[in-house]
Amino acid sequence: MLDTVAESRYNSLCQAKRLGTISGLRWGRMEQLLYLSALFDFYGALLTEKQQECLKMHLFEDFSLSEIGEELGISRQAVYDNIHRSEKAMESYEEKLGLVARYQKERAVLADICHSVKALRTDANSAAVGDILARLVPLLGSSEYGREV
Secondary structure, X not given: OOOHHHXXXXXXXXXXXXXXXXXOOOOOHHHHHXXXXXXXXXXXXXXXXXXXXXXXXXXXXXXXXXXXXXXXXXXXXXXXXXHHHHHHHHHHHHHHHOHHHHXXXXXXXXXXXXXXXXXXXXXXXXXXXXXXHHHHHHHHOOOOXXXXX
């Protein structure tokens, strides 16, 4: 999982990408890979098997286009076209469905709730607050919130 700073930066980039405010700016490779990985997590199953294979090798195994082409028995240009089409398809799904944006927004709200509940902790209600936090932490998927439960 992403640490808090990286997640915040990633969320800002995703928001800017959706709003079109960074068109013309060049994303760093890491930000682009994080964005595409998130899209793949939500929409990868909607792609063809060949598109999924190409993207898995490109995103998660860090294969070059030539290496993917050799592995799948297709040209480097076919790999490029396949990855490019896949990215456009997933971006289109996100524009229409907004699942990644919704997920990121829900995680931010849960993190805020977690911090608010922690702030309410007193000696008298420590056990009850700990129980609530223990139920919230797995939803966040981050050990950062679980240390003080």
